[in-house]
Amino acid sequence: MGLILVVMENGASGFTDASRELLGKARELTKHQDGQVMAVGFGPQSEKALRRLAVDRVICADSALLASYNPAAYEACLDQIIKANAPCITLIANTTLGIDLGAGVASRCNLPLIAYCTDLQINGNKITATSQIFAGKAVAEIRIPDSGAIVTVLPGVWNADTDVGDPDFETWPVDTPQMMEVLKVIEPETGDVDxxxxxxxxxxxxxxxxxxxxxxxxxxxxxxxxxxxxxxxxxxxxxxxxxxxxxxxxxxxxxxxxxxxxxxxxxxxxxxxxxxxxxxxxxxxxxxxxxxxxxxxxxxxxxxxxxxxxxxxxxx
Ligand SMILES: Cc1cc2nc3c(=O)[nH]c(=O)nc-3n(C[C@H](O)[C@H](O)[C@H](O)COP(=O)(O)OP(=O)(O)OC[C@H]3O[C@@H](n4cnc5c(N)ncnc54)[C@H](O)[C@@H]3O)c2cc1C
The missing domain is CATH 3.40.50.1220 (TPP-binding domain)
Structure with missing residues (x-):
């Protein structure tokens, strides 16, 4: 096994639990397989939290252009990171942002997209994903091809990772065309309880x-x-x-x-x-x-x- 890439999603106060849930599973998959876990965060605000993640390596794409979700810029940046690092699997939370980003990146990188994933298992040195299909009417077991895949994982299937580490830190030079400018982010209604x-x-x-x-x-x-x-x-x-x-x-x-x-x-x-x-x-x-x-x-x-x-x- 090589590298597992985890995409961290920015929330109102740090990385979202949905993306933190991916870290522990990534570590578990690489533990006995001599692999590495690398996390990528977007925008200058993600640097501090990235430096404390319990993974091997982190990349901070720290352009102000990426401070808020910007589909074209995020996709272009992640496309470059995936092509440069060739992860065997890229994990993204199956949130509104994650589904949008995952589909765009899979298309750009010409990789399969496995959405609505509920489990990941290792068989030999192959990773198998369990995924809900047809709106949850059926469950598919999908073997990740050697070329890699983008996998979006439903929130809540694992616990959010709170472990602290000291990963190798890298800043990613952002070289993406500014096709779209985010003027204002309107937060959805959060409600009184989670x-x-x-x-x-x-x-x-x-x-x-x-x-x-x-x-x-x-x-x-x-x-x-x-x-x-x-x-x-x-x-x-x-x-x-x-x-x-x-x-x-x-x-x-x-x-x-x-x-x-x-x-x-x-x-x-x-x-x-x-x-x-x-x-x-x-x-x-x-x-x-x-x-x-x-x-x-x-x-x-x-x-x-x-x-x-x-x-x-x-x-x-
Ligand atoms: C793209 C899409 C996305 C959707 N997303 C969601 C989603 O996120 N969440 C969601 O829930 N739905 C979603 N839906 C809607 C979904 O298809 C169903 O219409 C919806 O879940 C039905 O809700 P319900 O079970 O409350 O109502 P109903 O299907 O009308 O069921 C009501 C039930 O209550 C029972 N009942 C009635 N009175 C009593 C009583 N006094 N005591 C005990 N039982 C009683 C009845 O027997 C019946 O089984 C989505 C649909 C689409 C097309």
């Missing part, structure tokens, strides 16, 4: 029926020590903010407990929660697809269950 960090999610779907019933879910979540998340129709109806949405166009979560209340289990929803440690489904329809992924299921009415369970948990 559902990706919660151990317990009480997740409501269209079965909640009306926003007047949401306090029942909030009350249950509080008595369980968890937070409320939801399926997309609940967000589309404006009953909960987008930050609470689980699924393909929402957040990927991996809580210890995912209590799915009145959620049918569409592939786009399952894509965001199927790796939860324990899934309990409450759905009046015993044939709902959520029952196929749930560890436990019940057909009781969620509107009756929520207050009763909250009361029981509070010992009332």
């Amino acid at each position: 559902i990706t960090k919660a151990d317990i999610l009480v997740s409501v779907g269209r079965g909640i029926e009306s926003p007047e019933n949401l306090p029942l879910a909030e009350d249950l979540a509080t008595s369980m020590g968890g937070v409320v998340s939801c399926s997309r129709p609940v967000v589309d109806a404006g009953w909960l903010p987008k930050a609470r949405q689980v699924g393909k166009s929402g957040q990927t979560v991996k809580p210890k407990l995912y209590l799915a209340l009145g959620i049918s289990g569409a592939p786009e929803h399952l894509q965001g929660m199927r790796d939860a440690d324990l899934i309990i489904a409450v759905n009046t329809d015993e044939n709902a697809s959520i029952m196929d992924v749930a560890h436990y299921g019940t057909t009781v009415d969620m509107l009756e269950l929520m207050p009763a369970l909250a009361q029981r948990l509070r010992g009332e």
